[in-house]
Amino acid sequence: MKLGEITNNFFKENQAKLEQNYPGINLNKIKCELYELLTPHFLDTHEFFYSPYVSIANHPINIFFLALSKGTPLEYISGKKYFYESEFLVSPDVLIPRNETEILVEKAIEELKMWYKKTDEVLKVCDIGTGSGCIPISILRGFGKPLKVLATDISNEALKIAQKNNFNLRYSYPVVSECRFKCMDLLEGSEDQFHLITSNPPYIKEESDEKLIHQQVFEYEPHLALFIKDKIYDDWFFKLFQDVHRSLYKEGVFIMEGHEHHLKKLEAISHKLNWTNTEIINDYCDRNRFLILRK
Numbered sequence: 001m002k003l004g005e006i007t008n009n010f011f012k013e014n015q016a017k018l019e020q021n022y023p024g025i026n027l028n029k030i031k032c033e034l035y036e037l038l039t040p041h042f043l044d045t046h047e048f049f050y051s052p053y054v055s056i057a058n059h060p061i062n063i064f065f066l067a068l069s070k071g072t073p074l075e076y077i078s079g080k081k082y083f084y085e086s087e088f089l090v091s092p093d094v095l096i097p098r099n100e101t102e103i104l105v106e107k108a109i110e111e112l113k114m115w116y117k118k119t120d121e122v123l124k125v126c127d128i129g130t131g132s133g134c135i136p137i138s139i140l141r142g143f144g145k146p147l148k149v150l151a152t153d154i155s156n157e158a159l160k161i162a163q164k165n166n167f168n169l170r171y172s173y174p175v176v177s178e179c180r181f182k183c184m185d186l187l188e189g190s191e192d193q194f195h196l197i198t199s200n201p202p203y204i205k206e207e208s209d210e211k212l213i214h215q216q217v218f219e220y221e222p223h224l225a226l227f228i229k230d231k232i233y234d235d236w237f238f239k240l241f242q243d244v245h246r247s248l249y250k251e252g253v254f255i256m257e258g259h260e261h262h263l264k265k266l267e268a269i270s271h272k273l274n275w276t277n278t279e280i281i282n283d284y285c286d287r288n289r290f291l292i293l294r295k
């Protein structure tokens, strides 16, 4: 019998007693606890590497070496990526969060601090194309005051990972905050209004930029998270800027990560939609990386 089935049966058979002994317990919680227990947190590395090991098919150690030999990104092997003071779960359904995206999080927190001085309302934030959820969850943590957050993605599989991360990290931000997840195409059909919108959208041109992409990224990371077809690229961002404009309060701010070769053109496209207060800022390597649009 599989461990999952054994756990399900154990929970069913012992539910009443468990609920009495562990207030608030549920099947998921037991599964999390069991998983944590079986994953060693601390091992003496000397002992670990000098212990005899007999190779067994499907043993985690064999799987690790097989994945390494295939070039699987380490984050997809470990299932984890550290980003802005938190550990995020990742799977091949989501982009591996990049360090430069932490600059976007910092900018977003700065903007929220300014908004906080101007209004007593609970500030509303939206993150478009949330992937692992690293941006909204880090904003919630870094801002440290209650927020109402909507995180969207067109991929249901990505949203499942984001929701798991939100569950795991829910105590790292104020409990009264709200963090919702919704599957949608950009902000199509949304009538919500926000003080701040963030996005790290797919921004690589599928045909002309493809040769600049590292083979490992191309092979393993979700293409939905990376590429936009060349011929729809400008229209795609035009639509994004339109949706964002409609969904921001007056004086609201949009912060977006983008491609160093295309950000200037995208800034020009935003001007066609009457965004006038615009700015491009650089990443750690001094490349154009972020576009800030103010309504």
Ligand SMILES: C[S@@+](CC[C@H](N)C(=O)[O-])C[C@H]1O[C@@H](n2cnc3c(N)ncnc32)[C@H](O)[C@@H]1O
Residues within 6 Å of the ligand: 094, 095, 096, 097, 098, 101, 128, 129, 130, 131, 132, 133, 134, 135, 152, 153, 154, 155, 158, 184, 185, 186, 199, 200, 201, 202, 203, 224, 225, 226
């Ligand atoms: C570059 S990844 C960013 C993921 C995460 N925000 C991060 O910074 O690591 C882009 C994300 O946008 C999502 N996406 C692609 N097209 C979309 C669309 N039309 N509407 C909403 N999300 C979309 C992808 O599924 C992917 O999760």
